[in-house]
Amino acid sequence: MKSYDSDDELERALFALELEEPPADLRASILTATIYRPPLPVKPWEVWALGAACALLVWLLVAVSQGAAAPAMAALTGYLSEGLASFAQPATFFWIAVGGGAVVWISQLNLTLAPGAQQAQRR
């Protein structure tokens, strides 16, 4: 049995050591989780939009069923007209432009740190 007294001997033995075989289905499971992963049937924003539409519909149905259709419709039209009127003001356009600019600026940033940097930060 070798005792690996010299550095060279140990180095040679280490470099000659072969990697163990991974589980037989490792590659298949990785590929299934990545490139063969079925795409989601709906996009997240579609779920949100559908949820909002459903909530609005339920609110209207409840309002109608309670015999308060007229005030509900009045409230709805009131909100819509207020919303439309606010678009006529220059300040609204200004803040929309500021918000849009901020969104574009943030989307250009690369907020993902390099893995090495993350490790360094953690330490």
Next chain:
Amino acid sequence: MNVAAALLEAPLIQSIDDDQALVSAAMGGRPDAFGTLVERYDRAVYHLAYRTLRDQEEARDVAQEAFFKAYRSLRTFRPGSKFSTWIFAIAYHACCDRLARRKRYSNDELPERADPGAGPEQQAIAGDEARRLRAAIEALPEKYRTVITLYHLQGRQYDEIAEVLGIPMGTVKTHLFRAKEQLRRLLAQGAAGVEQ
């Protein structure tokens, strides 16, 4: 894409040596390019995870998780950097997370091998030098195991190891030196144990 077209394109992807080109192809809507990257590095990533965690199931999960994360964040891959460094770093961080979780859920420190001499000794009885060496590597502390795995078993350079582990290159060299010292001691203990 039909089957014939896929068969025609497959050799093209296989022939691309440059990982960067494969990443670009994968980002450009060629998932088979990412498949080639998986073929190139799955074994090495699994091996790194296995050496770090010493658990086959967890190593397998980490390998899968690392490639999944890489696939999802291909757009954050920095042009000019090495894919191998990137995927190793992702896998190593996943290992660190699991080690930290183990530590949190157990009362003790990280479970380093209780009896480092026992592994090599048992393997020595079997008369298999490679197994004996592997067992000795497994008996090393985690930081030394990882460095030895990346440098000797996977042939990575100092700078790449430093980037993967997020430590200075000097520390990598120090870890390697100390790892070899400990290895030699463990192997000598094993040899002495058998001779007695």
